[in-house]
């Protein structure tokens with residue numbers, strides 16, 4: 226018999242269980258030493274220095290929670306899924322360990338201020354998470370000390386390549402532990418209530434059918450509630466224009482740093498932590514060394530630089546002098562705003578930014594084209610896609626009028642000039 230079939234979670238159970246008190250899940254219990262070691266690894270501890278919501282705390286001032294606490298929360302939701310009768314019976318102990326690790330580690334590859342950073346430096350957080358798990362890192366060593374293939378099997382869940390669909394669905398699908406935690410947590414931490422839904426009800430109606438996770442028909446209302454919660458959180462919190470303004474300012478700073486390096490600008494600041502990212506030769510260690518505390522230190526240093534654009538943007542960032550915004554009517558308007566800014570001495574590349582946010586509340590297919598439908602199990606044992614069992618979800622899909630929002634962002638100082646254009 227091979228290791229995967231003979232392995233028992235009992236064999237790695239700690240005599241003294243650890244508990245972590247959490248604002249969302251109350252007590253999160255740690256039963257296994259490997260999980261405890263992973264939590265204490267330097268790669269996981271780094272996530273304390275990466276905020277879950279990037280710049281959103283500039284709008285919802287109390288939303289200062291980190292990716293570290295979110296990761297613990299995802300682990301806890303996975304534990305609750307495993308404890309349901311259907312999953313408990315369907316997975317062996319090795320798969321349960323793999324999926325608990327994957328839930329805990331799924332966000333390791335997030336950089337500082339994730340989305341703005343990824344936009345400029347073309348880092349992909351999922352690919353980086355996989356590298357951290359597979360290459361030289363404490364996390365890799367800890368996983369390998371349990372079983373040589375454990376890093377590979379955990380990475381396969383995060384990459385969606387694992388042969389067991391159930392494990393992938395638990396960590397990443399339209400109804401997964403990641404979203405289940407972040408909706409409740411972000412909602413609680415921002416002080417908004419849109420993200421609340423009935424998680425216990427959803428977990429109770431979870432079933433395994435044809436080797437995948439499905440939900441009983443009696444859970445449809447709880448799922449509708451969850452989908453609307455997500456939709457509303459996007460518009461009210463994640464896509465809040467002020468948070469977008471903050472992200473754009475960040476992105477302009479990163480872009481200016483990159484452009485200055487290309488121009489062989491003479492830096493006062495020692496850019497050691499950023500250089501690997503500029504030259505696209507990033508080792509796992511380089512990546513781990515960069516977190517939001519380093520970036521914040523850089524922004525302070527940038528205020529002493531000779532380059533007026535970088536200096537100005539950094540001062541704006543540190544003192545929350547965010548860009549103002551207005552609804553964008555058409556392309557011509559964008560062109561005239563850019564020309565006007567240029568005339569007034571603002572380089573439009575860094576000072577005039579437009580974006581178009583779209584949110585699709587429910588997808589028939591996943592981002593990578595794979596079937597990603599939430600499936601509903603009827604009493605007669607038949608499976609059907611959620612929209613055919615939910616008038617609310619089907620109405621949203623039929624309307625095809627997915628909300629989209631085009632805005633243009635600019636410095637406050639030219640607000641009056643723009644308004645009379």
Ligand code: CA
Nearest residue numbers: 295331332403
């Ligand atoms: Ca996450």
